[in-house]
Structures are given as C-alpha cells and as structure tokens.
Amino acid sequence: MNLIGEIETLRKKEYYRAVLNKIEKLVRELRKRGIEKINIMHVCGTHEHTITYYGIRKTLPDAINLIAGPGCPVCIAPSYVIDNAIKLASGGVKIYTFGDMVKVPGSKSSLLDAKANGGDVEIVFGFLDAIKRFKSQGVKEAVFLGVGFETTAPTYATRIAKKLIPNGLTILTALRITIPATRFVLNLPQHEISGVIAPGHVSVITGANAWSFIPRDFNIPVVVAGFEPIDVIVAIYQILDALVKNEPKTMNEYSRVVTWEGNKLAQKYISEAFEVKDGDWRGIGVIEKSAWEIKTELEKYDAEKVYNLTRKKDEGFRKNCKCADIILGLTVPTDCPLFGKACTPEKPDGPCMVSIEGTCHIWYKYGGHT
Amino acid sequence: MKLCVGIPAIVLEVKEDTAIVEVNGVKKEVDCLLVSEIKNGDYVIVHAGAIIGKISESEYKELVNLLREMEEAVTY
Numbered sequence: 001m002n003l004i005g006e007i008e009t010l011r012k013k014e015y016y017r018a019v020l021n022k023i024e025k026l027v028r029e030l031r032k033r034g035i036e037k038i039n040i041m042h043v044c045g046t047h048e049h050t051i052t053y054y055g056i057r058k059t060l061p062d063a064i065n066l067i068a069g070p071g072c073p074v075c076i077a078p079s080y081v082i083d084n085a086i087k088l089a090s091g092g093v094k095i096y097t098f099g100d101m102v103k104v105p106g107s108k109s110s111l112l113d114a115k116a117n118g119g120d121v122e123i124v125f126g127f128l129d130a131i132k133r134f135k136s137q138g139v140k141e142a143v144f145l146g147v148g149f150e151t152t153a154p155t156y157a158t159r160i161a162k163k164l165i166p167n168g169l170t171i172l173t174a175l176r177i178t179i180p181a182t183r184f185v186l187n188l189p190q191h192e193i194s195g196v197i198a199p200g201h202v203s204v205i206t207g208a209n210a211w212s213f214i215p216r217d218f219n220i221p222v223v224v225a226g227f228e229p230i231d232v233i234v235a236i237y238q239i240l241d242a243l244v245k246n247e248p249k250t251m252n253e254y255s256r257v258v259t260w261e262g263n264k265l266a267q268k269y270i271s272e273a274f275e276v277k278d279g280d281w282r283g284i285g286v287i288e289k290s291a292w293e294i295k296t297e298l299e300k301y302d303a304e305k306v307y308n309l310t311r312k313k314d315e316g317f318r319k320n321c322k323c324a325d326i327i328l329g330l331t332v333p334t335d336c337p338l339f340g341k342a343c344t345p346e347k348p349d350g351p352c353m354v355s356i357e358g359t360c361h362i363w364y365k366y367g368g369h370t
Numbered sequence: 371m372k373l374c375v376g377i378p379a380i381v382l383e384v385k386e387d388t389a390i391v392e393v394n395g396v397k398k399e400v401d402c403l404l405v406s407e408i409k410n411g412d413y414v415i416v417h418a419g420a421i422i423g424k425i426s427e428s429e430y431k432e433l434v435n436l437l438r439e440m441e442e443a444v445t446y
Contacts, residue, residue, distance in 0.1 A: 125418070125419055126400075126420060127420075128388065154404050155417065155418045155420035158401060158403040159401070201376045201417065204376065227436055256425075256426065257415070263405070263422060265404055266404045269403070269404070
C-alpha cells in the first residue's frame with residue numbers, strides 16, 4: 001500500500017477543485033430556489049484551525065458562511081472554577097492542569113499569577129500524567145483541574161469509575177457536553193443555520209448517531225467530518241447536496257475513524273463516573289444537561305466536595321470582550337474592539353485568545369481576518 | 371495540547387492498564403482502558419493521555435501529516 005500516495009491524494013489540488021466545482025453548482029441550484037445565504041456551523045476548534053489555516057473560507061462561494069460555534073472547552077470553563085483552583089493553589093494545594101488553563105484569567109487573575117505568587121501549579125498532558133507525577137513527586141495533596149468535552153471526559157472517567165486514583169489527589173472538573181450546547185446554539189433566534197459539521201474526534205466517543213437530533217429536531221443536515229481540508233470541503237458538499245435534495249440527514253464523512261455507535265466502553269465509563277447536570281458556560285449562562293459531574297458515591301475524588309468549594313456567580317468575560325458572542329457564532333473576532341489591539345496571544349484579554357482552540361487565537365495566528 | 375483533536379500513535383508495549391506508545395518519535399505512557407484488545411504495533415488515537423480509538427495505518431499517516439503542520443503538535 002502506498003501510504004504517502006494516499007496522503008497526497010487527500011491533499012491534491014485537483015480533488016479540492018473538483019469538490020469545489022460541485023459546491024458551486026449546488027450553490028447555483030439553491031440560488032435558483034431563492035436561497036441566497038447558506039450558514040454552516042461547526043463546533044470544533046480543530047475544524048476552525050483547518051478552515052483558517054488553509055484559507056478555506058476564501059475558496060468558497062460568497063453564499064456560504066462558515067460559522068465557528070462552541071468548540072473550545074478552555075474558553076467556556078466558568079470563572080469560578082478557575083478562581084477555586086487559584087484559591088486551592090494559594091492555600092498550599094498543588095494544582096495539575098493543561099497548559100492553556102493556567103493562562104486563562106478567572107474573575108481577577110490566572111493560575112499563572114498564582115504560580116508567580118508562590119502557588120504550586122504544574123502543567124500536565126492528561127489525568128494519567130497527573131497521577132504519575134503525583135505518585136513520583138511524593139505530593140500529599142493535589143488537585144487536577146480537568147476541563148474538556150466528550151473526547152476528554154472518558155480519560156478521567158476510567159480512573160474515577162475504577163477507583164484508580166491515589167489518596168490525596170482529587171479532581172476539579174469543568175466537563176461540558178457539546179451536543180446540548182449545539183442544540184442551544186441552533187435554537188438561538190439570531191441564527192439561521194442550514195447545516196452542521198460535527199467534530200470528528202468527539203464523535204469517536206459519541207458515535208455519529210449522537211448527532212441525529214439535528215436532522216430530526218431542526219430539519220437540517222449534519223456531517224461528521226475529519227480535519228483535512230478535503231474532509232471539510234466534502235462535508236460542505238454533502239450538506240449542500242442534502243439541502244438541494246431536501247433530505248436532511250446525518251452523514252459520516254469520517255467513517256475511516258468514526259463509527260455510528262462510537263466507543264461503547266468509553267460511554268460506559270462516563271455513565272459510571274458522572275451524572276449529567278445543567279452546566280454553566282462562561283459568559284453564556286446555564287445550558288440544560290450540558291455538564292458531567294462526579295457521582296455522589298464517588299465524591300471522595302471530587303475536589304469541590306473535598307474542599308467545600310462554592311460556585312460563585314460566573315463572572316463571564318472582561319468588559320468589551322466579545323468571547324461569549326464569538327463562542328456562540330454570533331460574531332467574529334475581527335468585530336471585537338480588543339482583537340489584535342488590547343488582546344493578543346501574548347497579552348490575552350479573554351480565553352478565546354488564550355486557548356489554541358479559541359477562535360480568536362486561531363484567527364490572530366493564521367489570519368482568518370484577511 | 372488540543373482538547374478536541376487526537377494524536378496519532380503506535381503501540382510499543384501493553385501493560386496492565388497503560389501502554390507505551392510512540393508519539394512524534396517520543397515514547398509516552400498512556401492510559402489504555404478505553405479500548406479493548408490493544409496490542410503491540412496497533413495504530414491508535416491518543417487524547418489527553420489516553421488511547422481513545424484504533425485507526426488504520428493510512429489514517430495514522432494522514433493524522434501525522436496534519437499534525438506536523440500544527441505547531442501545537444510540537445509542544446505535545
């Protein structure tokens with residue numbers, strides 16, 4: 001098998017051009033029917049990366065508007081979760097977390113500030129890494145600050161459900177579920193979404209079937225897509241084709257990785273470790289049944305319970321920061337007065353500029369605004 | 371690290387509940403509780419320090435290629 005040949009095939013300009021020609025034809029067909037604007041939303045930071053990095057928006061007909069929806073778990077972690085982690089770090093509890101999380105400001109400061117003030121804050125690349133470090137460092141008390149969506153939740157769930165966590169280590173979670181968030185966004189009266197591109201690796205866990213509520217409840221097509229430019233452009237083609245044929249349905253463009261049923265084992269661990277609750281999304285508010293919280297019978301692993309942490313009001317974002325509207329796909333980074341001026345990756349004002357999965361960060365870095 | 375993309379890896383050694391994998395030429399110990407029947411030589415997707423799914427060799431190459439272009443992969 002010529003593997004490189006296959007990759008080259010995926011990247012061949014002629015293939016991209018051929019799909020684009022088909023897209024242009026379908027757009028003309030939709031125009032004939034009086035449809036002038038086709039809004040397609042995705043809900044994944046990596047899709048936004050592909051779209052921006054490869055300049056996909058510029059290659060599409062003007063009628064197609066690609067909207068970045070909620071695809072950044074770091075961006076929507078409520079301010080009180082970060083504040084609580086800072087409080088613990090200031091009180092002598094070691095904090096393990098992901099690199100992006102240390103830079104995101106809570107209501108006043110960040111974990112990086114707490115570290116500068118003597119707090120013990122260490123960056124890890126996952127929960128297992130935190131467990132290994134905790135054991136090898138001989139730490140007595142530590143908290144892993146764990147954020148994430150469907151892809152990340154099972155990586156914590158296994159260790160919690162199987163009780164493979166050493167004494168003294170607990171988890172402060174801000175786990176959110178993209179599926180109810182997508183429903184929330186599609187229900188916003190400001191949006192007129194014609195189709196959705198669903199995230200490939202979230203769907204590895206959930207299965208492509210998990211997105212079937214979109215055609216069922218919103219009467220629009222959804223395509224689970226991979227992260228190559230050709231994946232995104234094929235997903236757009238499939239959405240347009242379904243619109244022309246008036247056949248809203250769930251499609252799986254990424255079948256080389258994603259199954260219809262998903263990772264059943266991961267789903268089992270999630271249901272054993274967590275219960276679904278209403279969840280705060282930073283700056284957005286409460287989204288029904290959108291959070292996974294550690295089950296009461298496993299609360300000895302839950303830092304919120306162990307340290308009696310309170311959930312104060314989510315403070316949202318700083319004044320003039322447009323992160324909330326950007327996460328909801330209601331505006332774009334270039335419409336934020338702070339973008340690229342008072343807010344840059346070096347000196348970010350809001351989490352969308354901090355996180356490498358944030359739309360502002362991606363647009364700033366790769367020029368989505370040009 | 372990215373929280374919604376997986377990293378392609380090759381399984382080098384399977385232990386009790388973890389596996390040693392090679393990511394970008396670097397050996398890492400990752401959780402292998404989420405996928406059953408992992409064996410040496412398997413191509414997998416690693417996310418947040420855990421194997422979340424098996425993939426084909428061609429998909430592995432494709433993801434490696436994609437991630438090489440994302441400088442974030444370097445910091446993984």
